[in-house]
Amino acid sequence: MKSNTDDEKHLIKAQHKLRQLKIFYIHLALYIVVVALISLNFYVMEEGPYTDNITALNIVVLVLWTLFILIHAWSVFKGRFLFNKTWEDKKIEKILKEKDKEETTLWE
Incomplete structure (x- = not known):
């Protein structure tokens, strides 16, 4: 509830x-x-x-x-401008996921 x-x-x-x-x-x-x-x-x-x-x-x-x-x-x-902390965190997470994806597909 x-x-x-x-x-x-x-x-x-x-x-x-x-x-x-x-x-x-x-x-x-x-x-x-x-x-x-x-x-x-x-x-x-x-x-x-x-x-x-x-x-x-x-x-x-x-x-x-x-x-x-x-x-x-x-x-x-109110503080949601271009390069705030959550934007940086999302970008870092995206880059790490892409890097993991590249590593797994590289050897397959």
Whole structure:
């Protein structure tokens, strides 16, 4: 009975992590689209009475949204970046298995 509730807790936790990851990737895709549009705006902007204000607003949006996306990434990934300890352990285990496989098939 206890293992069943533990499995349910793990499932709920995994679903929550997956939901957070999905929301982050949607946020990142939207960020990339907006950065592309603002970059296009910088490229095609013509001189006018409000050019400085529009440029300042675009820069503020880029800086603030970049900070928000970095904070969001930190909250989603929290130490699960590229070369953490579990990744190293998995790679070492994989290399050792491949080496054992090579040794057994070499003499057969």
